[in-house]
Amino acid sequence: MFWNQATETIDRGSLGALQLKRLQETVARVAGAVPFYRQAFTERGLTPAHIKSLSDARHLPFTTSADLRATYPTGLLAVPIDETLRLHTSSGTTGKPKALFFSARDVANAAELCARCFVMTGMTKKDIFQNMMTYGLFTGALVTHYGAEKLGCLVIPAGPGNSEKQLLLMQDFRSTTIHITPSYALYFATFLEKKGVDPRRDLAIRRAFVGAEPYTEETRCKIEQALGVRVFNSYGLSEMNGPGVAFECEHQHGMHLWEDNYLMEIVNPKTGEPLPDGQTGELVLTTLYREAMPLLRYRTRDITSIIAEPCACGRTHRRIDRITGRADDMLIVRGVNIYPQQIERVLMSLPAVGRNYQILLDGLDDMTVNVELAEAGFDGHVEHLTKLQADITDRLRAEILTKPKVHLVPPGTLPVSEGKAQRVIDRRSL
């Protein structure tokens, strides 16, 4: 089954020609409209005319996460702001977030790519799509929401968390397809077990789109067994529209990346040197059909490799392997995106809290925050410690939308490391 068979099975020669044409258009457009790129071209003595073949892309400047922050909020816009339709942000680990603009065409196109992905897994308009990702500034839920609507499915915008309600929706509306993070999927499976719900017997869910954080093949098997679904790996990032960049087809072996929309390269993450197909390195993407905010050679920080062999499904767009690592330090706990810096901000705003803390992720999706008390924060009364612990829990919950276990410890008892402290210990079995 195809959503757009002509494009999805386009022969490699025509795909290359389309890519080159779109790359040349993109380069010419940013050279004219985006001072950031114009300056980078000037520094390299580069003009749009230098891009004569796809391999010339390697002469283009990289765009990094830091560049997106430095040009925040509108520095990389290639259209007047009143031509934009939607804003998403990707929250930063430090300081400013990254602002990502969509034009009307971009919104429609992101939905088109998601529709291709969904149909690729066998989904049809008869399916009922329960979207358990975070709605809001994060791209995860909204972009797929539009994609499933485009396909004509009933979409349930459940958002993450609140497992009782998720279950109720699944029971009452017979959801067939869910979109969820791997950690929340495992957590939810345990929740169903405790409730005595057998998803195969009691629920209609048969398919899960799982993404937004890297996970292993073992985790896929675990989710498939526990939830009675087929798990399709989903790859995307806010900087590239969010989900819908690459997705698994029914053969579930690597993710087809939509090469008519993205030019992909694998580079050595340290040197930036391009690597041949099959070698593992950092995925670098150039948008080929984005109107509001084209990005050249964006360093995704995601580690993968290109699978160039043709796929049995007939799609000619090459696949990328499962993401094996990521330089980004965002955590996803119970489907909610969390940056350690958010926790740090809350803790550091309390005078009774010391300087050292530790975030422990354990079991399926349990978060414990070990917090050192400030020397002056101790007055001998256990009641005051209990109250402080409860206060920290409430403040963290308000900030990160999930309730961690907070454990106050005496000052100087948490391990300290030279230089960058290891704040996060992830022992989840993902």
Place this chain on the structure above:
Amino acid sequence: MHPVKLIAVFAENQLGQMARITKKLADIHANIRWVTIVTSETLGVIKFLVDKPDLAYESLHAKGYTVSYIEILAIAVEDKPGGLNAVAECLARNNINVENASGFVSDNQAVLLIEVANAAAARATLANQSLRLLSEEEIFNL
């Protein structure tokens, strides 16, 4: 007259810590007159009444323990039926809110140790009452 104070130690693992802390106190020849462990979920505080509070505080602090003084009231209670009742009635009459209380008997003297929100104010209030507040010196000479 010095007010009576406890040494409170923030302890994660109470029993293990207790062993190490009492060893430190033995090393400085501090005599423990009374001890209690207060816990709440994972939190624990060990409170000691020792005869060398300042030395105990200093040496525990120097060893990296999180220590605090807690000023308390030590009230002499007649060691006979109705003795504690008289004290309780007096505290109630004077609106003194007791946060924690415990007692011990040494020879013929019963002592009630109470923690209140503001020990100095409570002491002033009780000054003209029939209760006898013990000083640090007195309590260690019992």
